[in-house]
Amino acid sequence: MQENKVALVTGGSRGIGRACALKLAEAGVNVVINYAGNDEAAEKTVKDIEAFGVKAAKKKFNVADKEAVDTAIKEIVEEFGKIDILVNNAGITRDGLFMRMSDTQWLDVINTNLNSAYFVTNPVSKLMIKQRSGAIINMASISGIYGNAGQANYSTAKAGLIGFTKALAKELASRNIRVNAVAPGFIQTDMTKDLPMDAIVERIPLKKLGNPEDVAAAVKFLALDTDYITGQVLSVDGGLVI
Numbered sequence: 022m023q024e025n026k027v028a029l030v031t032g033g034s035r036g037i038g039r040a041c042a043l044k045l046a047e048a049g050v051n052v053v054i055n056y057a058g059n060d061e062a063a064e065k066t067v068k069d070i071e072a073f074g075v076k077a078a079k080k081k082f083n084v085a086d087k088e089a090v091d092t093a094i095k096e097i098v099e100e101f102g103k104i105d106i107l108v109n110n111a112g113i114t115r116d117g118l119f120m121r122m123s124d125t126q127w128l129d130v131i132n133t134n135l136n137s138a139y140f141v142t143n144p145v146s147k148l149m150i151k152q153r154s155g156a157i158i159n160m161a162s163i164s165g166i167y168g169n170a171g172q173a174n175y176s177t178a179k180a181g182l183i184g185f186t187k188a189l190a191k192e193l194a195s196r197n198i199r200v201n202a203v204a205p206g207f208i209q210t211d212m213t214k215d216l217p218m219d220a221i222v223e224r225i226p227l228k229k230l231g232n233p234e235d236v237a238a239a240v241k242f243l244a245l246d247t248d249y250i251t252g253q254v255l256s257v258d259g260g261l262v263i
């Protein structure tokens with residue numbers, strides 16, 4: 022059991038983030054979840070985390086708002102004393118062909134999926150440097166590896182997260198901080214509920230969609246089960262990108 026460790030999971034109220042929060046809680050980690058607006062989902066996830074006998078808290082803030090992030094991180098440190106594990110998971114899609122993509126579609130996705138990781142990791146990595154330990158996991162996507170038509174904004178943000186992961190891994194290794202990324206394929210969550218899944222499954226070598234728990238297992242592995250892996254991108258995609 023990982024007693025006394027503290028994790029922050031952004032976008033931890035629903036979908037993949039919720040599964041990561043529960044998986045870490047099951048391992049004995051105290052978990053703070055962040056979310057944007059859905060109070061009901063956040064409350065349920067907090068209760069489910071607490072059922073594992075660990076401490077939980079929810080923080081509603083927009084990860085793309087630097088001031089709101091700084092305030093929330095200060096509150097978390099006052100309440101929990103430290104952050105050992107950071108999962109930069111909050112994300113959105115605003116798909117569309119590039120020719121028709123609006124500035125808002127582009128900026129919302131870059132701000133929420135990529136700039137957010139900078140805003141959150143900046144103060145958290147400073148804490149981890151002082152602690153001389155930490156694990157950061159960035160939620161990328163196979164779209165950031167192979168590029169997806171209709172997702173120029175999202176593919177760019179996720180590819181950026183992969184570069185961020187590798188650069189930070191090199192910078193922070195000497196302080197005993199590991200930085201890795203997970204690249205999910207098609208996972209059944211609210212984000213993907215309107216996609217033509219039957220056609221997609223045909224393209225996946227394992228012939229099935231992923232569950233949030235499949236991704237959470239990879240996150241827990243990188244956060245807790247190893248101390249010698251850093252700078253890596255672990256695909257959880259049923260073999261879609263080989």
Ligand code: NAP
Nearest residue numbers: 032034035036037056057058059083084112162208210212
């Ligand atoms: P989801 O079910 O739509 O959940 C998104 C979570 O992020 C929710 O907790 C939501 O909070 C939160 N969120 C959204 N915008 C936010 C903001 N501005 N500030 C703070 N929190 C915010 O999404 P998901 O499918 O679990 O995806 C999670 C991550 O995995 C994303 O980074 C996504 O890009 C990545 N991913 C997903 C898939 C997939 O197939 N699902 C594949 C590859 C990568 P509220 O509940 O308050 O809205």
